[in-house]
Structure formats: C-alpha cells, structure tokens
Amino acid sequence: MTVRVLPYGESALLVEPDDAEGVLALAGAARQLAGVTEVVPAARTVLLVLDPGVDVGEVRRRLLELVVGPAAHADRAEVVLDVVYDGPDLATTAAEVGLDPDGLVRAHISAAHTVxxxxxxxxxxxxxxxxxxxxxxRLREPRTRVPAGSVAIAGEFSGVYPRASPGGWRLLGRTDAVLWDLGREPPALLSPGTPVRFRAVDR
Incomplete structure (x- = not known):
C-alpha cells in the first residue's frame, strides 16, 4: 500500500492511502507508532493526532516505512442488528436498482458489513x-426529521440513525438497537472495524 502524508496543523498528519479499502488497516498500524495519541479513520483518509512537541517529520518518515497488512477484525465481536424492513424508501429504492423489496432486503442482510x-x-x-x-x-431533498433507529443506505454505505435528526439517506427499515448510550462503556455500540450483520425480523 502506498500513502500520501499531508501536514494538518502543527501536530497532526492526514494520511491518504491509495486504496480506500486500506483505511482501517492503515489506522490499525498507525496506532502502534510512538508519538501518535489519536487515530481517526474517515472514508478515504486517516487523521493522526500527535503528542505536542513530537518530531512530525520523524512520524511522517515512519509512516512511509510502515508495512500495512490486511485489516484484522478477528478480535472484534460481530454486532447483529435486528431490523424490521418497512422503511418508506424500501419499495422505490428496490425498483430503482431493478429488484423487488424482498430482493433488496436479501441483498442487504447477506452482505458482510464492517464499520x-x-x-x-x-x-x-x-x-x-x-x-x-x-x-x-442520497435523496435529492433530505428529510427534515429521520426517526431514531432508522436503517438506511446511501452510496457505498449502510447506517443507523442513533437519534432523530435531518437526513438524506434511503430509509429501508428500523431497529430497536441503542447506538449511543452515555451510560455504556464505550457509549457507541459500533466503532471502526466492527463487523455488523443486519437481520430481518417481523414485529
């Protein structure tokens, strides 16, 4: 994997791998570097926050020398989300991709999802x-309010709205899973690298 390393302020680096699929593997490898205090993966980049006063050039050099293998998720427990597939966009989205609603549901639940x-x-x-x-x-006109627990897709991603909020993703269904709970450690049910399986239920 080749990467591009860009300065990001005085004590951070933005790293762009040549392959978006390598973001999680790069993030995992970068966590082992001395001087790195926080690693934030995004869609196609990884932000590295460094200790104040660390030699940024040295961290950059070690980044470029990293040997990054496949992302390892064996230590992550799979999270299964039970979904009632009755979303307002299910039928129209299915028709758009040439499937019936059941076909779209099967495609969604059979996929191997990873955060x-x-x-x-x-x-x-x-x-x-x-x-x-x-x-x-995404929808051309976002909704002003998407209910909490809505299971949705947009582009290459699936997601679940943790709370009611505006949103423009296609709503396929709903889950009772609590995605964010400040009384839980960690508060987020899903974190980068977590395998996720969506399971269709009736209720």
Missing amino acids: AFCGFVPGFAYCRGLPERVQVP
Whole structure:
C-alpha cells in the first residue's frame, strides 16, 4: 500500500492511502507508532493526532516505512442488528436498482458489513460492504426529521440513525438497537472495524 502524508496543523498528519479499502488497516498500524495519541479513520483518509512537541517529520518518515497488512477484525465481536424492513424508501429504492423489496432486503442482510468510520452525530457508523448493484445516491431533498433507529443506505454505505435528526439517506427499515448510550462503556455500540450483520425480523 502506498500513502500520501499531508501536514494538518502543527501536530497532526492526514494520511491518504491509495486504496480506500486500506483505511482501517492503515489506522490499525498507525496506532502502534510512538508519538501518535489519536487515530481517526474517515472514508478515504486517516487523521493522526500527535503528542505536542513530537518530531512530525520523524512520524511522517515512519509512516512511509510502515508495512500495512490486511485489516484484522478477528478480535472484534460481530454486532447483529435486528431490523424490521418497512422503511418508506424500501419499495422505490428496490425498483430503482431493478429488484423487488424482498430482493433488496436479501441483498442487504447477506452482505458482510464492517464499520469504516463514525461521524455525523455521536453513534452514527458508516458501514462498508453494501453490494455495488444496490448502491444508490442520497435523496435529492433530505428529510427534515429521520426517526431514531432508522436503517438506511446511501452510496457505498449502510447506517443507523442513533437519534432523530435531518437526513438524506434511503430509509429501508428500523431497529430497536441503542447506538449511543452515555451510560455504556464505550457509549457507541459500533466503532471502526466492527463487523455488523443486519437481520430481518417481523414485529
């Protein structure tokens, strides 16, 4: 894997791997570097926050020398999310990709999802693994309010809205899972690298 390393202020570096699929592997390897205090993966970049006063040039040199293997998730327990697939966008999205609603549900639940990164609101995880044939863009006009627990897709990602908020993703269903709980340690149910399986239920 080759990477591009860019300065990000006085004590941080922004790293761009040549392959977006390598973001999690790069993030895992970068956590082992001395002087790195925080690693924040995103869709196609990894932000490294460094100790104040650390030699940024030295960290950059060691980054470029890193041998990054495949991302290892064996130590992460799979999170299973039970979903009632009755979302308002299920039928129209299925038709758009040439499937019936049941076909879209089967495609969604059969995929191997992995949390790529988190953002937007606390607890919102962007899960990679959605089959290319069912990838669709966001809605042209976002909703002003999406209910908490809504299971949705947009582009290459699946996600679950942790709380009611505006949003433009396609709503396929809903889950009772609590994605963000300040009384839990850690508060987020899903974190980068976590395998996720969506399971269809009736209720």
